[in-house]
Amino acid sequence: MTKLKAITFDLDDTLWDNHGVMARTEEGHYRWLLEALEAWRAARQEPALTLTQEGGREDYLQRRQQLAKQVPERRGDFTWLRMRALEAQLEAEGLTRSAALLWAAAAMNEFHRLRVQVTPHPEAAGLLAVLTERYQLAAITNGNIHLARQPLAAYFSVAIAAGELLAPKPDPTPFLTALARLNVAPEHAMHVGDSWQEDVLPAQQLGMHAVWISALEDQPLPPRVHRIAHVKELPRVLEMLEKASLETHHSGGVYSH
Numbered sequence: 001m002t003k004l005k006a007i008t009f010d011l012d013d014t015l016w017d018n019h020g021v022m023a024r025t026e027e028g029h030y031r032w033l034l035e036a037l038e039a040w041r042a043a044r045q046e047p048a049l050t051l052t053q054e055g056g057r058e059d060y061l062q063r064r065q066q067l068a069k070q071v072p073e074r075r076g077d078f079t080w081l082r083m084r085a086l087e088a089q090l091e092a093e094g095l096t097r098s099a100a101l102l103w104a105a106a107a108m109n110e111f112h113r114l115r116v117q118v119t120p121h122p123e124a125a126g127l128l129a130v131l132t133e134r135y136q137l138a139a140i141t142n143g144n145i146h147l148a149r150q151p152l153a154a155y156f157s158v159a160i161a162a163g164e165l166l167a168p169k170p171d172p173t174p175f176l177t178a179l180a181r182l183n184v185a186p187e188h189a190m191h192v193g194d195s196w197q198e199d200v201l202p203a204q205q206l207g208m209h210a211v212w213i214s215a216l217e218d219q220p221l222p223p224r225v226h227r228i229a230h231v232k233e234l235p236r237v238l239e240m241l242e243k244a245s246l247e248t249h250h251s252g253g254v255y256s257h
């Protein structure tokens with residue numbers, strides 16, 4: 001096998017469990033919005049909001065889904081969808097356009113403050129620190145986390161927010177963009193992620209190596225794909241590949257993909 005030079009990482013459910021923080025963020029930023037807006041209106045002696053936490057969040061979700069259908073090229077740009085949905089909802093509630101824009105932006109600021117409060121797996125920082133000594137590292141996420149606010153960002157020389165490129169995974173664009181910025185050919189790179197459809201397949205089809213984080217063991221794996229149950233097992237796969245690379249080298253083989 002050819003020598004590995006770069007590793008790209010999915011983030012959500014790869015370097016941390018995303019479920020809890022997403023649920024807290026979803027609920028928390030909307031609660032913050034209605035409470036802060038209510039207080040603002042009360043101070044100005046304006047009528048109380050008709051929006052409720054539950055009904056308002058349901059309407060917010062429907063507006064996002066509708067918007068994603070109307071503007072399909074933005075379907076993966078979750079921050080844009082949320083911002084536009086909140087603006088429309090607040091205008092429908094009777095806020096002026098400028099007040100709606102201001103409060104939607106403030107709510108999204110709160111969203112990002114909560115969203116970034118992920119707790120990486122305890123092994124993640126140590127693992128990335130060791131890997132940076134041997135490989136170039138990149139992050140490729142469909143999520144809208146502000147990576148600059150996440151301490152693990154320091155380990156990545158390239159970070160791709162695929163939704164904001166208007167080409168969420170499994171589109172090959174974010175992978176190709178990362179490889180171009182790393183200046184590495186696909187066969188010298190590996191992608192690590194938890195989604196078969198969005199991480200493993202597109203990377204494998206581009207000729208990259210892929211590591212699938214999955215508890216399931218029943219799926220046959222195509223060439224260059226490896227499965228581990230947790231990112232902490234990644235060094236085992238890398239050792240195996242390095243060993244195979246050396247053996248190919250020593251036997252004088254000209255084998256390549």
Ligand SMILES: [Mg+2]
Nearest residue numbers: 010012013194
């Ligand atoms: Mg993921």
